Amino acid sequence: MTCAQYERDLALAVEGDLEERQQARLEQHLRQCARCQDFLLGLRESQRTLKGLADEPLEEAALAAVRTRVAAALHESARRPVVVPGWSWMIAASLAVFALGLAMVVSRTTPQASRQTAGSPSPSGPSVASVAPAVPVETPGVAPTPRPPVGGAVLPSRRPSTVRPAAAVSQGMELETARVVPGLSPDDAEQLARAVVAVSRIRRVTDRPPAPPAEPFPPAVVRLQTSDPGVVIYWQLDSSGG
């Protein structure tokens, strides 16, 4: 190695940054090279000055100025109102419109049965098994004949006084609108159960497709004549199958 090549090692060794193996080789060279010894002395001098820069005092005024400017900048940023860019308002409005549209679509496609919980009559029409007035009121333009049950209905066993249609339909059909109708004869109860099964099947059929709003299910009325001529049960089926 030449002296010029040792200079890089000297520049590291002057602050103890040289690895041990290289340090030993450098020391061996230094013992026999006066030029490199002079170079090392010069390096020590410049390094002493360089490191001495850390001891130079900083003016207190310069530090105070920094403090003041930092405090002022933070104070200013605290006072400044948060500026929301214009495009963010457009995005927010778009999201709101989308959410509103989504909510409307969901409310249209959801079967009314989900809104009509047991024991809470639908505000838009007569509930199942509600007792109709003595003179039947039929919806104009709607055939009063009940829809025939779609085959395969499992009927409940006869029970003497009351019938729980929801329990009667034991194959996973959900009849949230069914109610206990007190005072029905066994025959009436059976008819009611059949009607419930039929309606629930119709509802299941209407529930199966995603129910496109373009082709709503036509409204229908199920009329159930009990053994008491004064008691007629109407079951109105709206376009959503509820």
Next chain:
Amino acid sequence: MRAGTCELTLTPIEGTAGGRGLTKPETAEWVRRARAGDGEAFALLVGRYERMVLRTAFRLLGRMDQAQDAAQETFLRMHRYLARFDESRELGPWLYRVVVNACRDAARRRARAPRFSLDEVTEAEQVDNRGGPEEIENVVSLAEQRRLVQAALETLPDKERAAVVLRDIEGLPTSDVARILGSSEGTVRSQVSTARLKIKRFVDAQERGR
């Protein structure tokens, strides 16, 4: 931490200026409080690190006015990004990185403007007239040496200057310098070695030219 959650009064806090008066756990506690929006804790941290930040910025930029700008930017970034700081680590190295980046940004902005003027005087050049002629001569000589070394620093490429400032003036270990600058220890050693040689040659050349 959100800006503006507290009123800040950045007055120096007794016993904490220049990095004195706070142990490492105490610093961690003040960092936690500052992150929670405690203005007093933030002011104390500024007092704790202001000398280190301004000194480093001045050595990297060479001008006190630009160093003050960079120091201000450093503390504003500290305020802005303290929430991201890992409390288990030391604040000092993180702040060194912030100040180096702030100085780098400042250097980019001023784009090749001269960073050093022979007309400038540093604090060390302000001679105390109470001393005798020999003392004055020594002070001037020391001031001149430092001015030359500072001028030599100005001639270095940014990475070499940052490496040698952190290693030799700030006295950080090579491993810390590597972490702060985002490079390897070998690279830092090479940069430091080259920078020391350049500084020596610059000073030698200036003295020979007189």
